[in-house]
Amino acid sequence: MIDVGIIGASGYTGGELLRFLKYHDNVNVIAATSRQYAGINVSKVHPHLRGENIKFKDIPAEKVDADLVFTATPHGASMDIVPELIERGIKVVDLSGDYRFDDIAVYEKWYGIEHSAPLDAVYGLPEVYREEIKKSKLVANPGCFPTGGILASLPLAKEKLIDAIILDSKSGVSGAGIKPTGATHYPNISDNIVPYAVTTHRHMPEIQQEVSKFGDVKVSFTPHLVPVIRGILTTAHAFLKEDVTSEHVKEIYDAFYESEPFVRVVDMDEIPRLSAVRGSNYCDIGCFQIDPNGRIIIVSAIDNLVKGASGQAIQNMNIMFGFDEKKSLDVTGLHP
Amino acid sequence: MIDVGIIGASGYTGGELLRFLKYHDNVNVIAATSRQYAGINVSKVHPHLRGENIKFKDIPAEKVDADLVFTATPHGASMDIVPELIERGIKVVDLSGDYRFDDIAVYEKWYGIEHSAPLDAVYGLPEVYREEIKKSKLVANPGCFPTGGILASLPLAKEKLIDAIILDSKSGVSGAGIKPTGATHYPNISDNIVPYAVTTHRHMPEIQQEVSKFGDVKVSFTPHLVPVIRGILTTAHAFLKEDVTSEHVKEIYDAFYESEPFVRVVDMDEIPRLSAVRGSNYCDIGCFQIDPNGRIIIVSAIDNLVKGASGQAIQNMNIMFGFDEKKSLDVTGLHP
């Protein structure tokens, strides 16, 4: 039994952490912090938690005494909190972008923030870094687009089948967070498909960093906001350098993800779909079709709040503490 | 040819006024005001107007010299503007609630605002007040819920067939305006149906005021926000005092709205639907079914931004200036 704190628990990722931890019998949630909602039951903000007996607390991170802390804080805010936690011997899974980059300069360029407190961290993609995560004190939980984008790209990169890949991603609106904006205003996004940050999204260098470790592949990335609550569907387009078959590529993916509990390579007669992963920690990958121009299409689907955020964070916690990796995460998607 | 100004043109009703006036060959739009967007082309806010050569102006109402002004200003703000316009001999169609009530005390109670400048105004529902509107200098354009709710209720009230009516209304999100709020945040309203202000909505006394003129009927009203961009569907439930048939009631409605250009009583084998009125100035009314308990159901459908706001405002303008009442409004709905 470990004590767990959540710093910044009033956002969507906080709500999802609480949802999964509720069923985790090795975990005791000792603090869910929020300045704005201090003293209020979490269910007033996260209505699916109706009946839970947890109140938001307005306490600073340095007053949280736990075995592990999830920092569900904004980019730029985590770096003010994490070092002190680590110093006190508390393990941390940070959901912000602050510790995802090997090269601080890349972070500073794309986030426009000076990094005040760099630390050694492991990039929390268990499919790649499981062994490192086991020993880590600080795990940088991957971004939502990177999770689906990297998992779709790695096997092609590793096998040197491509030089470049274009990730055309479609994200549900919960990815934009709990705070209303013009972009998330229902009349603006319902019945609409909105490309944004088409060449400038900061998840691009994150994907590039990880894909580069497997092969010399140039990553191009364009996200779209779509009228979906949860889920990211990524359509990856790449021109093959060799004349291979779809079946062969599928075998490569099957082998790459063979023992992964949360990556499912789907059959050739199916295509990943959001409802199959909605609410769950799965990443479904498939398609593998090749057109007459030698372009291959890989499609991945995740729930941006689960495998793209809080579910993966708990998966990382399970690995860090030697729990069963699927603990509390063994739930199906919600279809329809 | 008349000169027309729009005070507060950056909201949805402003965008709709501009859309219809673009095709009105008796009208010259001389000013579309907005403090926030002064100097910017209207199409930057209203993207459907792309190509229009109109810029928002930040000028006070008293500098607008026109034959008619639409005040698309918030409740409480119109009363600061309208008297001066009227004094200068400018006709006004006010889209706020400020001039809709016969009894100032009712306004002040339900809007929680002291009324600083009461004036004689005509309630701008042409189906009831056409003759008064012709001679009016100030028309109070009806609220969106009241338009559909009153039109659904009047014939029953007039024929003394009912003592009470329950209006269960479902409104598209554009009715909440162009400004993002928690209620309009996509993840909150998509895949959801949200009752709100269930007994306290200020459109309730407005509907009551008008229905009472036709019969002694108690009006109960509950609105819902629904995952729809445009449109209000109202399901009216009322217990009949007499044993009449659906066919008989339909005849009453047919007769009542016989010569109305924008009210369509639909056949018994159909039901009003939002796509039939989407983008148009029609109010469709139908159903007339009676259950074993003697409850009759009347359904009305409007586009909240058109017949429920800007379209009706232009209809009123047409009447006030002796133009063809359908001028620039003769467009079908958009289905699918």
Place this chain on the structure above:
Amino acid sequence: MIDVGIIGASGYTGGELLRFLKYHDNVNVIAATSRQYAGINVSKVHPHLRGENIKFKDIPAEKVDADLVFTATPHGASMDIVPELIERGIKVVDLSGDYRFDDIAVYEKWYGIEHSAPLDAVYGLPEVYREEIKKSKLVANPGCFPTGGILASLPLAKEKLIDAIILDSKSGVSGAGIKPTGATHYPNISDNIVPYAVTTHRHMPEIQQEVSKFGDVKVSFTPHLVPVIRGILTTAHAFLKEDVTSEHVKEIYDAFYESEPFVRVVDMDEIPRLSAVRGSNYCDIGCFQIDPNGRIIIVSAIDNLVKGASGQAIQNMNIMFGFDEKKSLDVTGLHP
């Protein structure tokens, strides 16, 4: 450990039964039948079950040897199957309407089907019939609208506070089943709100039957199809016979549902919402506001496929076999 069969497992209710039973450690699913999909993995139809190792079988009900069978068969088909199962000593939870009515004549009138095989059955609403369900061999699982409608109405009926109630229900499209129709065609229901069977829905007499047992209340019911995947929100309108307060009515509901594991009476500052129950077996009830005309509004929210169908069926199974009533059903809603 019991053996369970599902007859007609290829519909949405079949998919949901399989989803919950996957986590039920007292249950072994020995057959999921489907003529159309025989030999195919269930995940090809129910994509959220990807990874499950269950294939549809085309076997007749009489070849299913189990401790309990869920008959997820259409109205009129269950009566051909259920008697033989019961005769063989198999317990049955029937999800059709065939065994829900005390009076066969009512069934035959509203369903337009002659009932060939009436049997003693218990109406499977645990909040009312828990003790009877424990001893029952055949449980008639309630309809989706009746579940939310009855639970919203009972306390008012029992306390003799009303003579009549109007249920204005809004149902997600999954309630129409897995088979595409004109009504479920995306362009027809997206951005739309569709009243249907306004006075003739066969769930009306089912609700009336159960409410009548608690008080002399006339039930009027009108369903709407709404652009939502899952969920029924019912807005109940009733004129109070006595001058009571909202707080008093809430206390009545609190007391009535005090020990119910799956009914949550929500606080006065909240309103039931679909995302709080999505994917879960909860029925949330609240509102209790009273307007100046003495009309009270009660709002209930359920997931039509869970508390409105498969979740409740499993709740009934748990009761019939003495399992913990919450077994495999203890999951929160999915918000956002």
Place this chain on the structure above:
Amino acid sequence: MIDVGIIGASGYTGGELLRFLKYHDNVNVIAATSRQYAGINVSKVHPHLRGENIKFKDIPAEKVDADLVFTATPHGASMDIVPELIERGIKVVDLSGDYRFDDIAVYEKWYGIEHSAPLDAVYGLPEVYREEIKKSKLVANPGCFPTGGILASLPLAKEKLIDAIILDSKSGVSGAGIKPTGATHYPNISDNIVPYAVTTHRHMPEIQQEVSKFGDVKVSFTPHLVPVIRGILTTAHAFLKEDVTSEHVKEIYDAFYESEPFVRVVDMDEIPRLSAVRGSNYCDIGCFQIDPNGRIIIVSAIDNLVKGASGQAIQNMNIMFGFDEKKSLDVTGLHP
């Protein structure tokens, strides 16, 4: 004044043709045929046409005596009808794929249909073939994806800036037609994004045919069905062969479409959006951003039923008969 017939008027494109022709004062609709709905008012199928006094007729094409016929018939059916119409001197705009291909072999390969009656036809994209359309007797109206895809690609191809282009298109569900299918079933497409026919869609060779006339560019195309009623947003990705700026590319597009009435190149600070073209005949094109890998993104937006089908068909008719090209088509989009 010309007489116009519509063969196959009960689908969405038929409904849209009728919507626009209603306001066209040079056109008299003398027949709207439908076998299934013969004798029924068009508004029973196309509810936005409520009030129109036109009934579907079940007459064969050879009994239609008109100046122009729109054949809104399925692929493979047009070829049985069109030759006889042409022979009788009737001009034809065919909305099927039957006459879009220069090379019959390509048609036969991708449509899997033997072509029984090839004829000389002009590809009905006015931005390219206006002069030919003026003199044509048979115009093959472009497909919906090709319209947006070709218009987005041509200037890049003409300037030899690219060798290959990837079109990642997102289509609203009305593009799938009026007939319900599994793919259009609300619970399947709501909250979902569905790639389909990822390398095999028959609009691919159509786009390739037209783009090839402007440059040696390999076209790769993948469509997605998205939870939108109307509209296609195409995100085109291409690697530039030269080092050019976004501004330069925008100038190329500005020049290319300078005098086009229905193509709007949007400012660099905006992005094409579906609501700006919804219900209208515009194609909006923009973006022009270039990422560090030299990939340029071009985005186009159309209403699939208007510029992607019926609106363009009427634009072609206007050109064929020397009417003002914008006649009856001069309507804005519908936002929000």
